[in-house]
Amino acid sequence: MRSMNVSDVMWNHIEPVRGEWLISRVVSHLSENHVTGLPVVDSQRKLIGFVSEQDCIHALLVSNYHCEGEPAVREVMILQPVTVSPDLGVVDLAQKLGAGKPKVYPVVDNGKLVGIVTRSAILDHLVKAGCKVGTPKFANSDK
Numbered sequence: 416m417r418s419m420n421v422s423d424v425m426w427n428h429i430e431p432v433r434g435e436w437l438i439s440r441v442v443s444h445l446s447e448n449h450v451t452g453l454p455v456v457d458s459q460r461k462l463i464g465f466v467s468e469q470d471c472i473h474a475l476l477v478s479n480y481h482c483e484g485e486p487a488v489r490e491v492m493i494l495q496p497v498t499v500s501p502d503l504g505v506v507d508l509a510q511k512l513g514a515g516k517p518k519v520y521p522v523v524d525n526g527k528l529v530g531i532v533t534r535s536a537i538l539d540h541l542v543k544a545g546c547k548v549g550t551p552k553f554a555n556s557d558k
Contacts, residue, residue, distance in 0.1 A: 418504060418505075418506070419504070419505045419540060419544070420501060420502055420503060420504055420505065421500065421501050421502070421503045421504075421505060421508060421520075421522055421532050422501035422502065422529075422530075423540075424505055424532060424536045424537065424539075424540050425501065425522045425529070425530035425531060425536070426530055426531050426532070426533070426536070427522075427529060427530035429448045429450065429453065429531065430444070431453060431454045431455065431528055432444065432453045432454065432455045432456070432466055432488055432492075433455065433456065433457075433488070434455055434457070434463060434487065434488050434489035434492070435487055435488070435489065436487065436488045437485045437486070437487055437488075438471050438474050438478075438486055438487070438488065438491065441453070441466055441471055441488055442468075442471050442475075445468060445471070450519055450531070450533060451467055451468050451518050451519055452465055452466060452467035452468065452470075452517070452518065452519040453465070453466060453519070453531065454496065454528050454531060455488055455489075455492045456528050459527070460527045460528045461526055461528070462496070462498065462521055462523055462527075462528050463492075463494075464488070464489070464492035464493055464494050464496060465492060465493045465496035465517075465519075465521060466488050466491065466492045466493070467493075467519075470491045470492065471491070473491070474490070474491040496517070496521055497516075497517055497520060498520060498521045498522070498523045499521075499522055499523070499532060500522070500523070500524065501524050501529055501530070505537060505540050505541075508532070508537060509537050509541060512537065518533060518534045519531050519532070519533050519534075520532050520533075
C-alpha cells in the first residue's frame with residue numbers, strides 16, 4: 416500500500432464555521448457539503464471548536480421545547496476537538512478510528528485550520544490502495 420498522509424486525502428474547499436453563526440445556517444452548511452460536522456474558527460482560522468449534526472439536533476430540540484430562540488454555534492460547539500496533523504499517515508489515522516471516535520477531524524498545521532479529513536475519505540483511500548481490489552479473497556485460480 417502506497418504511503419499517504421492526511422494532507423493527500425483532506426478536504427480544504429469547505430468554508431469553516433464561525434462562532435457567531437446561528438444553528439440553522441450550520442445545518443444548511445453541513446447538508447450542502449455532505450459532512451456530519453465542521454470545525455469552528457476565529458477570524459485568523461485558529462480552531463476554536465467543532466460543531467456536529469448531533470450538537471445541532473440537541474440544541475434545536477432544547478431551544479424549540481423552551482421557545483428560547485435559535486442558539487449560536489459558540490453556545491453548543493465542542494471546545495477542545497480532536498485534531499490531526501496534515502503529516503499524519505492515513506494508515507496511522509485509520510488504525511485509531513473506532514466506535515465513539517469522531518467522523519470528521521479538523522486538520523491543523525501550526526495552530527491554523529488547513530482542512531478536514533473524514534472517515535469516508537480514509538475508507539475510500541483504503542479501498543483504492545488495497546491489493547487486487549475487486550478480486551474475492553478466495554478467488555478460484557482455475558478461471
